[in-house]
């Protein structure tokens with residue numbers, strides 16, 4: 001940390017280091033923000049560049065719509081900023097001109113938030129494909145599957161296209177994978193209300209299914225008993241995560257849906273995952289490790305909701 005900061009004499013250096021050590025020791029655990037250049041005895045003016053804060057990644061939320069427009073889009077943007085704004089700079093746009101190779105390279109993940117229709121031209125599609133091929137992340141929410149129906153590569157990236165939907169209604173979602181960071185906080189039987197998409201094909205086999213909608217609990221349109229509703233996969237060098245939920249504005253104030261969304265975006269962004277992977281081994285009530293994670297998230301939610309809630313960009 002102090003390289004390039006050689007003191008004038010070894011003795012002065014040792015004294016300064018000792019001083020720094022004492023300061024650190026005195027401040028103890030609470031002093032997370034002690035800068036390497038902190039000791040006031042240091043006289044190396046100009047060379048005491050404070051260590052930069054850990055580099056913040058960027059996320060791009062894309063919500064351009066060429067057909068149906070969901071009223072919940074602003075709620076989704078707000079939620080994503082609240083959930084991840086402490087770790088990422090979150091840009092939200094409806095301008096497809098941002099889909100250039102150079103610009104996309106700045107982002108850890110691109111979130112298609114209820115996009116619809118044909119929204120990228122050929123050049124933008126090519127650049128987005130290149131972004132994924134070089135390790136980029138994609139997170140699709142709800143109508144992201146109702147997007148670019150005539151671009152086969154996109155259909156493979158998402159896993160399946162939207163076909164139809166019954167009316168908004170409560171349903172039982174069976175969480176199949178309770179180890180993934182977007183689903184490990186969910187109950188095995190997750191009951192919630194949303195507009196439930198039926199897809200043009202069952203994506204199972206192409207993707208790793210996280211949650212399955214119990215078709216016997218919905219009316220109007222089903223997928224015949226195997227109805228994946230959230231999934232992920234590694235795809236052509238990048239990462240793709242999708243959730244079918246998120247039609248309603250209420251989704252984005254639901255604690256569990258928010259955590260599901262946050263975890264999915266983090267996975268798509270390739271963020272380091274410090275939580276243990278064996279959460280399924282614990283009983284449904286949760287164990288200490290899981291509690292630690294959710295407590296963290298809850299605290300964070302509470303703080304960011306207050307401070308970041310009203311910052312439109």
Ligand SMILES: [Zn+2]
Pocket residue numbers: 070142143195247
């Ligand atoms: Zn919808």
